[in-house]
Amino acid sequence: xxxxxxxxxxxxxxxxxxxxxxxxxxxxxxxxxxxxxxxxxxxxxxxxxxxxxxxxxxxxxxxxxxxxxxxxxxxxxxxxxxxxxxxxxxxxxxxxxxxxxxxxxxxxxxxxxxxxxxxxxxxxxxxxxxxxxxxxxxxxxxxxxxxxxxxxxxxxxxxxxxxxxxxxxxxxxxxxxxxxxxxxxxxxxxxxxxxxxxxxxxxxxxxxxxxxxxxxxxxxxxxxxxxxxxxxxxxxxxxxxxxxxxxxxxxxxxxxxxxxxxxxxxxxxxxxxxxxxxxxxxxxxxxxxxxxxxxxxxxxxxxxxxxxxxxxxxxxxxxxxxxxxxxxxxxxxxxxxxxxxxxxxxxxxxxxxxxxxxxxxxxxxxxxxxxxxxxxxxxxxxxxxxxxxxxxxxxxxxxxxxxxxxxxxxxxxxxxxxxxxxxxxxxxxxxxxxxxxxxxxxxxxxxxxxxxxxxxxxxxxxxxxxxxx
Amino acid sequence: xxxxxxxxxxxxxxxxxxxxxxxxxxxxxxxxxxxxxxxxxxxxxxxxxxxxxxxxxxxxxxxxxxxxxxxxxxxxxxxxxxxxxxxxxxxxxxxxxxxxxxxxxxxxxxxxxxxxxxxxxxxxxxxxxxxxxxxxxxxxxxxxxxxxxxxxxxxxxxxxxxxxxxxxxxxxxxxxxxxxxxxxxxxxxxxxxxxxxxxxxxxxxxxxxxxxxxxxxxxxxxxxxxxxxxxxxxxxxxxxxxxxxxxxxxxxxxxxxxxxxxxxxxxxxxxxxxxxxxxxxxxxxxxxxxxxxxxxxxxxxxxxxxxxxxxxxxxxxxxxxxxxxxxxxxxxxxxxxxxxxxxxxxxxxxxxxxxxxxxxxxxxxxxxxxxxxxxxxxxxxxxxxxxxxxxxxxxxxxxxxxxxxxxxxxxxxxxxxxxxxxxxxxxxxxxxxxxxxxxxxxxxxxxxxxxxxxxxxxxxxxxxxxxxx
Numbered sequence: 001x002x003x004x005x006x007x008x009x010x011x012x013x014x015x016x017x018x019x020x021x022x023x024x025x026x027x028x029x030x031x032x033x034x035x036x037x038x039x040x041x042x043x044x045x046x047x048x049x050x051x052x053x054x055x056x057x058x059x060x061x062x063x064x065x066x067x068x069x070x071x072x073x074x075x076x077x078x079x080x081x082x083x084x085x086x087x088x089x090x091x092x093x094x095x096x097x098x099x100x101x102x103x104x105x106x107x108x109x110x111x112x113x114x115x116x117x118x119x120x121x122x123x124x125x126x127x128x129x130x131x132x133x134x135x136x137x138x139x140x141x142x143x144x145x146x147x148x149x150x151x152x153x154x155x156x157x158x159x160x161x162x163x164x165x166x167x168x169x170x171x172x173x174x175x176x177x178x179x180x181x182x183x184x185x186x187x188x189x190x191x192x193x194x195x196x197x198x199x200x201x202x203x204x205x206x207x208x209x210x211x212x213x214x215x216x217x218x219x220x221x222x223x224x225x226x227x228x229x230x231x232x233x234x235x236x237x238x239x240x241x242x243x244x245x246x247x248x249x250x251x252x253x254x255x256x257x258x259x260x261x262x263x264x265x266x267x268x269x270x271x272x273x274x275x276x277x278x279x280x281x282x283x284x285x286x287x288x289x290x291x292x293x294x295x296x297x298x299x300x301x302x303x304x305x306x307x308x309x310x311x312x313x314x315x316x317x318x319x320x321x322x323x324x325x326x327x328x329x330x331x332x333x334x335x336x337x338x339x340x341x342x343x344x345x346x347x348x349x350x351x352x353x354x355x356x357x358x359x360x361x362x363x364x365x366x367x368x369x370x371x372x373x374x375x376x377x378x379x380x381x382x383x384x385x386x387x388x389x390x391x392x393x394x395x396x397x398x399x400x401x402x403x404x405x406x407x408x409x410x411x412x413x414x415x416x417x418x419x420x421x422x423x424x425x426x427x428x429x430x431x432x433x434x435x436x437x438x439x440x441x442x443x444x445x446x447x448x449x450x451x452x453x454x455x456x457x458x459x460x461x462x463x464x465x466x467x468x469x
Numbered sequence: 470x471x472x473x474x475x476x477x478x479x480x481x482x483x484x485x486x487x488x489x490x491x492x493x494x495x496x497x498x499x500x501x502x503x504x505x506x507x508x509x510x511x512x513x514x515x516x517x518x519x520x521x522x523x524x525x526x527x528x529x530x531x532x533x534x535x536x537x538x539x540x541x542x543x544x545x546x547x548x549x550x551x552x553x554x555x556x557x558x559x560x561x562x563x564x565x566x567x568x569x570x571x572x573x574x575x576x577x578x579x580x581x582x583x584x585x586x587x588x589x590x591x592x593x594x595x596x597x598x599x600x601x602x603x604x605x606x607x608x609x610x611x612x613x614x615x616x617x618x619x620x621x622x623x624x625x626x627x628x629x630x631x632x633x634x635x636x637x638x639x640x641x642x643x644x645x646x647x648x649x650x651x652x653x654x655x656x657x658x659x660x661x662x663x664x665x666x667x668x669x670x671x672x673x674x675x676x677x678x679x680x681x682x683x684x685x686x687x688x689x690x691x692x693x694x695x696x697x698x699x700x701x702x703x704x705x706x707x708x709x710x711x712x713x714x715x716x717x718x719x720x721x722x723x724x725x726x727x728x729x730x731x732x733x734x735x736x737x738x739x740x741x742x743x744x745x746x747x748x749x750x751x752x753x754x755x756x757x758x759x760x761x762x763x764x765x766x767x768x769x770x771x772x773x774x775x776x777x778x779x780x781x782x783x784x785x786x787x788x789x790x791x792x793x794x795x796x797x798x799x800x801x802x803x804x805x806x807x808x809x810x811x812x813x814x815x816x817x818x819x820x821x822x823x824x825x826x827x828x829x830x831x832x833x834x835x836x837x838x839x840x841x842x843x844x845x846x847x848x849x850x851x852x853x854x855x856x857x858x859x860x861x862x863x864x865x866x867x868x869x870x871x872x873x874x875x876x877x878x879x880x881x882x883x884x885x886x887x888x889x890x891x892x893x894x895x896x897x898x899x900x901x902x903x904x905x906x907x908x909x910x911x912x913x914x915x916x917x918x919x920x921x922x923x924x925x926x927x928x929x930x931x932x933x934x935x936x937x938x
Contacts, residue, residue: 115823158863172789174834174862178893181863182912185895225792251792254799260829261792290793290892290913291760320641323694323720323730324759330723354584360729365643393643394627394650423759424647426654426895443651444759 001209004136005202008104009147009192009210011080012050014154015071015102017093018084018109019054019062026108027056027084029156030144034082035063037153038160046160048152051076071100079103082144082154087111087122090140094126098133104202105130106154107140113198114141123200130201142197143173148190149216155195164189165218165301167211169196169204171225179223179294185427187435188298191216199228205236212240219301221293222248222284225261230278237282245300245458247285249293250275283461285454292450298440299451303417305459306386311335312452313385314360314445315375317367318393321423322360325391325445332453335386343382350374365395369406376410380418387417387455389448393424400430408437417455421448470678473605474671477573478616478661478679480549481519483623484540484571486562487553487578488523488531495577496525496553498625499613503551504532506622507629515629517621520545540569547571551613551623556580556591559609563595567602573671574599575623576609582667583610592669599670611666612642617659618685624664633658634687634770636680638665638673640694648692648763654896656904657767660685668697674705681709688770690762691717691753694730699747706751714769714927716754718762719744752930754923761919767909768920772886774928775855780804781921782854783829783914784844786836787862790892791829794860794914801922804855812851819843834864838875845879849887856886856924858917862893869899877906886924890917 014034018027031054032039037046053076054062057069068074071081071093081102083093090109097105107126112119123140130137138145144155148163161180168190170176176195183189191214194207204227211217227233237246252261253272279286285300287293306312312334316322329336337359339347344357351371356362363375372390379385390407394400400422411418420441422431434441442448483503487496500523501508506515522545523531526538537543540550540562550571552562559578566574576595581588592609599606607614613624617632630649637659639645645664652658660683663676673696680686696702706715721730722741748755754769756762775781781803785791798805806828808816813826820840825831832844841859848854859876863869869891880887889910891900903910911917 170789172787172792174787174864175789175892177863178787178790180893182893182895223789225789249793251789251796253796256799256805257792257796260795260827261788289797289915290790291915318641318643318647319730320639320644320692320694320720321647321759323641323726324718326729327720327722327726328758330725336725358729394646395643423644424649424651426651446758446760 001213002136002206004103004134005206005210007079008106008136008138008145009214010150013053013076013078013080014048014050015053015055015074015078015081016084017055017071017081019056019059019067021059021062026156030082030084030108030154031062033153033155037151038158040158046151048150053078071096071102074100077101081105082108084108084156091122091126091129094129094137098129098135101133102135104136104138106138106142106144107197108142108144108156110141112140113200123198127201137201138194139197140200143176143195145195146190146193148192159184161193162187162189164191165216166190166221166297167192167214167217167219168221169194169207170223171196172223173197175223182294186294186298187432188301188440203228203233205229205233208240208246209236212244217244219297220244220246221297222246223293224248224250225252230274234278234282237284241283241461245285246282247287247293247296247300247454248279249287249290253288283464285457291447295442295447295451296454299417299419299454300458302438302440303419303455304415305455305462306417308459308463310384310386311337312387312389312456313337313379314389314391315372315379316360316362316391316393317365317395317398318391318423319362321391321393321421321445322362325389325449326360328446328449332449334449334453334456337382337385340382340384343378343384346378347375350378368398369403372403373406373410376407380411380414380416385416387452389445389452390418390420391445391448392422394422400425400428401433404430404433408434408439411439417452419448419451421445470682471605471675473572473603474675474679476548477575477605477607477614478683479619482522482545482547482549483517483519484522484524484543484547484550485553486524486540486550488525488528488536490528490531495625499551499553499577499623500531502622502624506620507627509627515620517619522547540565540571543569550574551577553577553625560591560595560598563598563606567598567604570602571604573605573607575607575611575613576666577611577613577625579610581609582669592667596670606670607663608666609669612645612664614664615659615662617661628653630662631656631658633660634685635659635690635766636661636683636686636688637690638663638676639692640665641692642666644692651763655763655767656901657770657909672697672702674698674702677709677715678705681713686713688766689713689715690766691715692762693717693719694721699743703747703751706753710752710930714754715751716756716762716765716769716923717748718756718759722757752933754926760916764911764916764920765923768886768888768923769927771907771909772888772924773884774924774931775886777928777932779853779855780806781856781858781925782806782848783858783860784841784848785829785831785860785862786834786864786867787860787892788831790860790862790890790914791831794858794918795829797915797918801918803918803922803925806851806854809851809853812847812853815847816844819847837867838872841872842875842879845876849880849883849885854885856921858914858921859887859889860914860917861889861891863891869894869897870902873899873902877903877908880908886921888917888920890914
């Protein structure tokens with residue numbers, strides 16, 4: 001792991017080159033985000049606590065901080081530089097950053113490799129300059145990074161995600177904003193978030209090497225359009241996937257999609273069969289849609305992989321969603337638990353006689369929070385059950401908030417994975433509570449099944465590693 | 470079409486058998502829902518406006534309405550009876566409803582065919598009784614129905630959906646509550662909503678026959694576990710699908726799912742290949758997940774099918790989601806428009822030179838509401854474009870609410886379908902506005918593509934019909 005990259009996530013000091021008092025400038029949003037976490041707030045408790053140096057020859061002060069005409073004039077070491085100036089000025093800035101001894105420079109500015117051959121040439125020159133000084137470059141043409149446990153937001157995006165266990169890499173800047181928006185509504189959080197841009201220097205492999213050393217990161221999520229150095233990525237990911245679960249959405253899966261991706265980032269996506277093989281070899285869980293990416297990442301980040309024995313139990317107060325979940329499990333080849341006689345006897349004790357007497361465990365439309373709680377205890381203690389999906393359809397007679405509390409209580413202390421689905425509910429206090437307590441909750445049973453599938457996949461990867469050792 | 474079934478949706482008078490002042494009784498929730506639309510409200514403007522007769526030998530008045538000891542004592546005609554009394558009393562009640570000349574009786578009570586052979590026998594006897602009097606039965610073991618344009622809610626569920634163009638049939642009662650919950654959060658509405666229960670008499674085919682005559686119904690959605698009389702359904706659906714688009718989620722697709730369904734409703738789901746063939750023959754769009762069911766139903770209900778010529782255009786301010794949408798379109802075989810030189814020239818006029826110059830039409834991260842509006846006009850007027858998916862990823866520089874307004878304005882007056890995706894946003898004023906204005910909006914681009922696919926499928930069905938005529 002390159003220590004320069006660690007400094008990108010944990011800088012002691014930051015220079016913001018292009019910092020501006022002018023509201024419509026990208027450099028204005030960047031420095032406001034560094035200072036306040038979210039550029040629309042004015043509260044330093046949310047922002048980065050290290051030293052901040054605005055750089056702009058046309059300003060004396062930015063946000064009441066002394067502004068320097070160039071990075072070389074800063075009377076202090078600079079670990080990280082964030083560059084948001086027009087493309088034509090960037091090569092000169094990079095030379096100065098190199099001279100200054102900056103450890104990593106994030107180039108937000110666009111107008112390089114993504115525009116064609118001349119842009120690629122300039123990009124390569126900047127990387128050569130950086131190499132000369134032992135500096136690393138992220139970007140150009142990126143949104144920046146978030147290092148959540150440093151309260152650091154170097155992007156020009158509006159929102160600040162929650163702190164949490166997911167570290168994310170996105171090759172699309174706009175995708176980042178969508179992911180953060182979605183995470184805020186679904187209550188999952190990030191340790192780190194990287195918009196990787198053109199990957200002129202730092203690439204996906206470099207970033208996951210750092211993520212794998214980060215104590216907060218429990219799952220790495222990736223949106224990939226094309227890898228720059230697939231061999232390097234394969235080698236690094238195969239090794240690190242033993243330590244940290246990874247999930248990737250590789251777009252350009254299809255031929256037309258690939259040709260669209262080429263037009264977007266100028267990168268050649270390559271044959272999908274090669275990518276498929278790489279995902280298999282590394283143990284990265286492959287998401288096929290945005291929704292799968294988040295379902296899998298949330299499951300892997302917040303829940304443990306199931307033990308190898310047994311299968312998944314589906315608990316429900318409603319037959320329909322139970323059947324739908326069973327179909328989805330069957331589609332994915334997810335093993336379902338066959339209930340033992342002992343488990344059936346235990347459930348007989350806590351359920352009315354009409355319960356389904358099989359998996360999916362349908363404890364009926366009038367299931368109270370107590371009945372749910374009892375059934376969860378029975379199922380999580382059953383040897384044949386390796387993980388649990390708890391489905392609740394809204395029923396006139398059940399208070400969802402009490403139910404949510406009892407589900408969380410009943411699942412506490414288990415080492416088996418639990419995923420919930422409050423069917424059809426998108427944002428209610430009940431769901432929010434369950435999510436905030438670390439149980440991923442999905443509006444549709446199929447999504448909960450996908451999340452559980454990612455955990456079963458993880459469990460298989462870990463066993464494969466054990467066998468090989 | 471059986472006129473008795475029309476009376477179920479448009480009764481002049483309703484008897485609620487089992488109506489009660491006791492809060493915890495199902496019959497209490499039912500009469501409160503009939504009176505107030507939503508049982509938690511106390512406002513008659515939302516409730517059913519016809520005559521309401523509570524029936525219960527143990528009550529003198531229910532909600533200040535005179536309560537009758539039995540249905541025969543009501544001094545008026547009764548079009549619809551809703552029965553919520555213990556199973557053992559139901560056969561006697563059915564005999565009395567028959568004698569009274571009730572047109573249709575909804576049996577909410579459970580404890581019949583779903584419990585085994587004895588229950589099936591009682592059910593058959595009740596149907597024989599009803600036949601004798603020319604009465605129809607919905608249920609037993611159902612949640613009831615909503616007839617939204619009559620402000621009529623005969624269920625014991627808590628929520629009242631919005632009025633709108635979808636008519637829905639569900640074989641799972643709990644599924645109904647989930648669907649309604651989801652519809653309220655995603656702003657789509659219903660004309661009618663039927664929890665069909667055990668289908669002892671009235672079955673799916675009977676209901677869709679009525680829906681096809683209903684002026685408000687623009688799309689029929691179905692959740693099916695098993696059809697009772699597949700031949701009858703095939704005949705009716707094949708004919709009516711020419712008039713009204715239909716979409717169905719048939720659960721028990723897989724063998725394990727089928728066995729779970731059997732345990733749930735006691736119905737034998739039958740071979741999925743036969744169902745697949747039936748969906749193809751009738752022209753019903755088959756959803757494979759809950760999310761697909763709603764995406765397709767919303768698209769079919771709110772948007773027109775595309776003209777046969779040309780393909781779909783994807784407009785985006787962000788390459789990544791554009792590529793993801795392209796992959797999804799390719800997976801489904803959705804034809805994408807190849808932009809003509811004239812269209813490219815028009816887009817050159819309204820976009821900066823860096824726009825993608827191809828479909829997906831990426832008008833860049835700084836796309837203003839005006840640029841979106843201009844590009845939408847160009848694309849909807851282009852002959853090679855048969856329908857439009859508008860993707861917007863949140864960007865620091867764009868105000869989503871203004872954007873939403875401009876999208877709606879720009880799409881006004883077109884005869885081509887438009888579907889939107891505010892990527893990653895689940896419930897924001899911008900999305901809500903777009904949805905309320907009749908443009909389906911999905912959080913993920915793949916879902917918008919699925920909705921458009923249902924519309925292209927519809928267009929093909931209609932052409933097939935034309936060829937045959």
